[in-house]
Amino acid sequence: MTPFSDDQIETALTGLPGWSQEGEAIVKSYEFADFDAAIAFINRASGCINELDHHPEWTNVYNRVDIRLLSHDAGGVTNRDVQLARILERLAAAS
Numbered sequence: 001m002t003p004f005s006d007d008q009i010e011t012a013l014t015g016l017p018g019w020s021q022e023g024e025a026i027v028k029s030y031e032f033a034d035f036d037a038a039i040a041f042i043n044r045a046s047g048c049i050n051e052l053d054h055h056p057e058w059t060n061v062y063n064r065v066d067i068r069l070l071s072h073d074a075g076g077v078t079n080r081d082v083q084l085a086r087i088l089e090r091l092a093a094a095s
């Protein structure tokens with residue numbers, strides 16, 4: 001699968017506030033009320049991630065979850081990353 005070009009990524013990101021391109025990935029840092037809220041977000045997201053069979057690179061420090069999305073098999077951003085970013089946006093907004 002061919003990854004998105006920089007232009008395609010830029011277009012996709014117009015609908016994803018707070019997301020930006022970083023090298024071959026798209027990234028966003030979410031901040032929650034506290035550690036429990038951050039972990040609840042991760043747990044809620046895990047179901048959707050399994051369904052999609054597409055996995056984020058993410059780290060948690062206290063109330064923050066830093067997320068990096070790319071399609072490892074394609075070596076860059078694909079529609080699967082954009083789809084996952086949209087899902088994470090919805091889940092984070094409901095936190």
Ligand SMILES: C[C@H](O)[C@H](O)[C@H]1CNC2=NC(N)=NC(=O)C2=N1
Binds near residue numbers: 056070071072073
């Ligand atoms: C077989 C299975 O579809 C693959 O290993 C999936 C799993 N989740 C994945 N997630 C991500 N981000 N990139 C991949 O290439 C990928 N591959």
